[in-house]
Amino acid sequence: MVTGGAGFIGSNFVQQAVAAGDAVVNIDLLTYAGNLENLANLDGVPHHELVRADICDGEAIAAVFRQHRPRAIVHFAAESHVDRSIVSPDAFVRTNVHGTFTLLEQARKYWGELSEEDRGVFRFLHVSTDEVYGSLRPEEPAFTEASAYAPNSPYAASKAASDHLVRAYHHTYGLPTLITNCSNNYGPFQFPEKLIPLVILNALEGKSLPVYGDGGNVRDWLFVGDHCGAIRVVLERGCPGATYNIGGNSERANLDVVRAICALVDEIRPDPGIGNRSSLIRFVPDRPGHDRRYAIDASKIARELGWRPTTRFEEGLRQTVAWYLEHARWVEDVRSGAYREWIRLNYEQRAVR
Ligand code: NAD
Ligand code: DAU
Secondary structure (H helix, E strand, C coil): CEECCCCHHHHHHHHHHHHCCCCEEEEECCCCCCCHHHHHHHCCCCCEEEEECCCCCHHHHHHHHHHHCCCEEEECCCCCCHHHHHHCCHHHHHHHHHHHHHHHHHHHHHHHCCCHHHHHHCEEEEEEEHHHHCCCCCCCCCECCCCCCCCCCHHHHHHHHHHHHHHHHHHHHCCCEEEEEECCEECCCCCCCCHHHHHHHHHHHCCCEEEECCCCCEEECEEHHHHHHHHHHHHHHCCCCCEEEECCCCEEEHHHHHHHHHHHHHHHCCCCCCCCHHHHEEEECCCCCCCCECCECCHHHHHHHCCCCCCCHHHHHHHHHHHHHHCHHHHHHHCCHHHHHHHHHHHHCCCCC
């Protein structure tokens, strides 16, 4: 059972799992971030079924458990965009906290009624984020699984709350849970509200490229296919009750990421009318409470489970830029009226400096 499998990472994960021969029941509410086109090639594939349901709806979740009798849950469904959590936090508390709680409750009931053998095999894998650890100073070591929680945005706080609930369900009830805390993902099918796809599409069209603050904020980028591979490894071999940090070992300042995208778009799709895309960069007012730096120490998952990222950032970014340039129809379809309204809300208030 996958939740949020029509979103960015979830759909990449479902594609990997189905290709590997796994049967997947995919629960997704299809919010603005969920997109059936991410799964279009699975139409008619018998071992993938999409159920449109809200993870806050206990009855609907119980019905899926009864009908499909899953061996494991991989829980991606969430509100995931930090800027939206600053504008309207309510949905984040609802989906990320109450939704995770509802899933845990239904999983606990289902698991409690399994045979002893099936109880031993069952896993509840909760997909979380490095943002729960807060912000690092330049000289500080990367986050480990022992780093203290210090979430700074409503999004990060809601994910931290959900992590604590998952931990408590293992400690109190013995539910065989796993938590993964991952750094920033990029790659195909990411909704263009996030930095990398937003900048690719704006650069392509000659629009301004909004860089928050001074552009010196650092993120640790991981190609989405590598993240999905790591989740599969944790699901197969992770120790129940444990947390695993997942990262790309690719710390980059935002301004460097934006410049790298400009160079790639200039190379792959030169446009004399636009000229050098880096001339489109505009520094705009910062995100309130903007975390300065994230970095993941992924040595535990390497040491204990043998996982390491395989896609170098420069290679993954080239593939990602090429994917967005080749998928104009997908891009057109996701830029609905609701998308345009968000772009207006987020960027019109950020007067260009
Ligand atoms: P996304 O926003 O692209 O997709 C979220 C999916 O969840 C969508 O398909 C949406 O329809 C679905 N959803 C939302 N609310 C729901 C509800 N109430 N019931 C059922 N489905 C619902 O998110 P993403 O970027 O793919 O992130 C997936 C998970 O990974 C999230 O839990 C996020 O916190 C975590 N994560 C993301 C990143 C990243 O860089 N994107 C990094 C680390 C961890
Ligand atoms: O670290 C993991 C997290 O990464 C995930 O948990 C979140 O779900 C995911 O959205 C992502 O959060 P970020 O806030 O880091 O991602 P975003 O793409 O929104 O922003 C990346 C950086 O770029 C961040 O420092 C803010 C900056 N930024 C973002 C946008 C949208 C800009 O400078 N300009 C922009 O227009």
